[in-house]
Structure formats: structure tokens, C-alpha cells
Amino acid sequence: MGKIKKIYLGADHAGFKLKERIKKYLGLKGIVYEDLGTHSLESVDYPDYAIGVAKKVAKKNNARGILICGTGTGMAIAANKVKGIRAVAAYDRYSAKMSRLHNNANILALRGRFFPFEKIKKIVSVWLATPFSQKARHKRRINKIKQFEENGS
Ligand code: RB5
Numbered sequence: 001m002g003k004i005k006k007i008y009l010g011a012d013h014a015g016f017k018l019k020e021r022i023k024k025y026l027g028l029k030g031i032v033y034e035d036l037g038t039h040s041l042e043s044v045d046y047p048d049y050a051i052g053v054a055k056k057v058a059k060k061n062n063a064r065g066i067l068i069c070g071t072g073t074g075m076a077i078a079a080n081k082v083k084g085i086r087a088v089a090a091y092d093r094y095s096a097k098m099s100r101l102h103n104n105a106n107i108l109a110l111r112g113r114f115f116p117f118e119k120i121k122k123i124v125s126v127w128l129a130t131p132f133s134q135k136a137r138h139k140r141r142i143n144k145i146k147q148f149e150e151n152g153s
Contacts, residue, residue, distance in 0.1 A: 003062065004031075004062055004063070004064055004128065005032070005060065005061070005062040005063055006032050006033065006034060006060065006062075006063050006064075007026065007031060007032065007033040007034075007063070007064050007065065007066060007128075008033070008034050008036055008053045008056045008057055008063060008064070008065045008066075009022065009023065009033055009034065009035045009036060009053070009065070009066050009067075009068075010035075010036045010037065010038075010049035010050065010052055010053035010065065010066075010067045010068075010075070011037070011038055011049060011067065011068040011069065011112065012038060012043075012044050012045065012046040012049055012068075012069045012070075012074075012075075013038060013040075013041050013042060013043050013044055014068075014069050014070035014112045014113055015046075015067070015068025015069045015070070015075075015110070015112035016038055016039075016040065016041055016068075016112075017041075017112065018068050018110065018112040018117075018120065019035070019068050019112075021117060021120075022066060022068070022110075022120070022124065023035060025121060025124065031128070034056075036049065036052050036053055036056070037049060037052075046067075046069045046074040046075055046078060047074070047078040049067065049075070050067055050069075050074070050075045050076075050077075050078035050079040050087075050109075051078055051079070051081070051082060053065040053067055053079065053107065054078070054079040054080075054081075054082035054085045054087070054107060055082055057084075057085060057106050057107055058082050058083060058084035058085055063106070064106050064107065064108070064128070065079070065087075065106065065107040065108070066107070066108050066109075066110065066124065067079060067087070067107060067108070067109045067110070068109070068110045068111075068112045069109070069111075069112060070111070070112055070113040071089070071111050071113065072089035072090075072091070072109035072110050072111045072112075073089055073109070075087070075089070075109040076088065076089040076107075076109040079107050079109065083149050084106075084146075084149070085106060085107055086099075086103055086104060086105045086106055086107070086142070086145070087105065087106070087107035087108075087109055088103065088105040088107070088108060088109065089109040089110075089111075090108060090109070090110070090123050090127065091111060091115075091123075092119070092123065093122050093123060093126050096108065096123045096124075096126050096127040096130075097126045097127070097130050099127070100127060100130035100131065100132060101130055101131075101132065101133045101138075102133065102138050102141075103138070103142065104132040104138070104142055105127075108123070108124065108127045110123065110124075
């Protein structure tokens with residue numbers, strides 16, 4: 001896994017404000033992103049954005065996604081239906097870090113409601129900075145997920 005080429009961002013109405021703040025944060029860090037919406041507070045359906053971002057991430061090498069809804073839960077559930085996606089809903093630095101080291105997570109789902117931005121910044125920053133460990137046992141486990149995706153067994 002090489003350097004991250006691009007980060008695709010998606011949010012529903014409950015994640016919209018946090019997405020805008022994350023864009024500023026990524027911009028300050030010089031990280032390339034593409035915002036796939038939503039672009040307002042008008043009520044929308046999170047699967048539309050989760051699946052939109054997940055398809056882009058699955059198609060492009062070294063791409064990652066950040067999805068935001070009220071809890072992060074719906075985004076993670078929907079994104080994980082797309083082949084090749086390993087989405088994590090992370091609420092602390094440890095789970096964000098381990099999702100990269102052990103699971104090679106390629107989408108981070110965040111909680112947009114009732115959650116401090118200071119914590120979000122720490123979660124995003126460690127998730128972006130942590131590489132996959134490349135250890136054989138973790139590759140083997142991820143390959144079992146891939147195999148199930150391919151042939152259902
Ligand atoms: C929208 O009210 C809310 O259900 C959604 O943002 C998300 O939290 C779903 O998992």
C-alpha cells in the first residue's frame with residue numbers, strides 16, 4: 001500500500017457540517033480530497049453517499065474515503081456492502097489506528113452529532129498516518145474476507 005492518492009468525502013445532512021470542517025482540516029494539511037456531497041443541511045439518505053464514496057474508493061488504487069452521518073454507523077454498514085471496502089466506524093484513536101494496522105480499513109466513518117471536533121481531528125490524523133502492518137496473519141484474515149466476497153464461502 002503506497003501513499004494515499006486521494007480522499008473521497010461523503011456525508012448526509014447530519015454529517016454535512018463536520019464534513020465542511022474536515023475539508024478545512026485536510027486543506028491545511030495539504031491532503032488532496034474530493035467532496036462527493038451532500039452540499040447542504042437538507043435531509044438526504046446516507047446510503048446514497050456511502051455507496052457513492054465506496055465505489056470510488058474500491059475502483060482507485062491508494063484511495064481512501066471518509067464518510068460522516070449522525071453516528072457513522074449507517075455509513076459504515078452501507079459502505080461495507082461494496083466489494084473491496086473495509087469501512088470502520090471509529091470513535092477513538094485506538095480503534096482508528098488498529099483498523100489500519102490490522103484491517104487495512106480503506107474508509108473511515110465518523111460521528112457528526114454530539115462529538116467534539118478535537119477528538120475527530122485525532123481520529124482522522126492517526127487513521128491517515130497509520131499504514132497497514134503487512135503482517136502475514138492480518139493479510140490471511142483479510143484474504144478470507146476477500147474470498148467470501150468473491151465466491152460466498
Ligand atoms: C439521520 O438522522 C441519521 O439516521 C443518520 O445520519 C445516521 O446516523 C445513520 O446511521
